[in-house]
Amino acid sequence: MASPSAATEYGLSSQSGQVAADSEPQSSDAPLFVNEVERAKKFLATMMDAGVVAPVPKDPGGGYTHEQHKLNYKAIYEGGQLYRITGEQKYADYVRDILLAYAELYPTLGEHPARKNSQGSGRIFWQVLNDAMWLVDSIQGYEAIRGSLSVTDRTNIDDNVFRKAAAFLSTGSAETFSKIHNHATWATAGVGMTGYVLDDKELVDIALLGLDKSGKTGFLRQSELxxxxxxxxxxxxxxxxxxxxxxxxxxxxxxxxxxxxxxxxxxxxxxxxxxxxxxxxxxxxxxxxxxxxxxxxxxxxxxxxxxxxxxxxxxxxxxxxxxxxxxxxxxxxxxxxxxxxxxxxxxxxxxxxxxxxxxxxxxxxxx
Missing domain, CATH: 1.50.10.100 (Chondroitin AC/alginate lyase)
Structure with missing residues (x-):
């Protein structure tokens, strides 16, 4: 974890470890937002009816396990946002349960069996890019529910899902992470947002400035080139x-x-x-x-x-x-x-x- 000074520097909540928010989203009478909330509720109802399904990765893009993990990160993101908007505990509980399933699964994963060698192997998906997309959405959903979790569950998810995913996408995929390319943009975004949520200055710094923190790679350099x-x-x-x-x-x-x-x-x-x-x-x-x-x-x-x-x-x-x-x-x-x-x-x-x-x-x- 980052030091208290790092938490202060990055505007993080020292009590919950969540990113400090200026305000929580509230319900709206505006049709565009109402429709978005209802669309998300219908999707989450379907996912919750099916239970938590986090299969061992097997298939390439379009295959069953690939598509299920895509559904999962959408559910993590939207479930987290619905919890913030509605305050309904069922959404936080479902996101928690999906992430606890990943806390069991992720540490067991090695190179994806259907790896796409030209793009680098992922862990959950067949290429690193899809793993980065999973992290970008999932960390946002997790941020929304993290403060509601028990210390045990929060530590388990922090350490066995998000820290491991951030390590894989950065030092574990150094070639991709250091590119000036959209795959690296997704990876640095996921790692950097994870750093903010987990109060980890090191993750934020390498995301912004590259693994060696020189600024020759990383998110800022990508925006320049x-x-x-x-x-x-x-x-x-x-x-x-x-x-x-x-x-x-x-x-x-x-x-x-x-x-x-x-x-x-x-x-x-x-x-x-x-x-x-x-x-x-x-x-x-x-x-x-x-x-x-x-x-x-x-x-x-x-x-x-x-x-x-x-x-x-x-x-x-x-x-x-x-x-x-x-x-x-x-x-x-x-x-x-x-x-x-x-x-x-x-x-x-x-x-x-x-x-x-x-x-x-x-x-x-x-x-």
Whole structure:
């Protein structure tokens, strides 16, 4: 655990070990948020009826165990948010029980039997990327319920799930973690948020600055090298949509726990600029099919529900509300509630789509 001084530096609660929150999300009369809560409740009801199912990993992408573990991290995330919103203990209990199952399973896992060698083997999934995605969502759900747990359960989950997952994704997957690539963005985001929740300054530092803490790799360097000065992502708009979630979600955690870092001002506000550029790279809501993009991908994706909500909370740009209206979705957070409330209050304005010349490369000289 980090020292008391580290806890103070990162704005953490020394009593529960949870990230300190400015306020807890509350219920809303706004239809967008109401619908999101009801959608999550239906999903959790289905998951809870099935009980806790955390199978030994076996299958590649699309297989039974792969899909079940995806459902589990969605349930951990949404169950945690529902507990914060409703206060209903059943959601905290279900998230706890899933994580206790992982506390038994995770320490037994080695290289995935269906490993995808070109991407590096995961533990829960066949590639490291999916393990990182599991951690990004799961640590957010865990943060919401952690203070409700007994000391025994909290210690068990801390040590046998999240510390082990963070160690695997960082020092245990050093090659991936040190890349300037979206796989590394997901990994550093998951490890860094775990560091904040577990009050572990070391995890936060290596996530931000790389394993050697030189700043030559890590989350901050990725934000400097993966986007052009215009906010264009090096792999094109389809991957920009995918990569934005770990960038903006981790940035939100950094802002909450270390506001002096002014992460949303870093590199001339590159993350918010990238979100707006992502939206500009669509026509009628669908992404321009550059490179190997899947043509039916649109702004109606989980990554951009988070991105629009976080960006709106930082900017109050009414054009983003019209995007949320087109999406018809938001997220179960304070940011999502703000979007829904302001949309219901009639504050939306048309998003200013316009012709743009977008440079490529970190210096803007590669396209």
């Amino acid at each position: 993966l986007f052009s000065p215009d906010g264009y992502y090096t792999e094109g708009p389809y991957y920009q949509r995918f990569a934005l979630k770990p960038f903006v979600v981790f940035a939100g955690a950094i802002e909450k726990n270390d506001p002096a870092r002014k992460i949303f001002e870093h590199r001339d506000g590159i993350l918010l600029k990238a979100l707006r550029t992502t939206i500009q790279l669509t026509y009628d809501g669908y992404f321009f099919p550059f490179n190997d993009a899947i043509k039916d991908k649109s702004l109606q994706t989980d990554e951009l529900y988070h991105g629009v909500a976080i960006a709106y909370s930082k900017t109050r740009d009414p054009g983003l509300l019209s995007i949320a209206q087109w999406q018809g979705r938001t997220v179960l957070t304070d940011d999502g509630k703000l979007v829904a409330d302001d949309l219901a209050a009639g504050k939306a304005r048309p998003f200013p789509f316009k012709s743009l010349l977008l440079s490529d490369g970190p210096e803007g000289d590669q396209g």
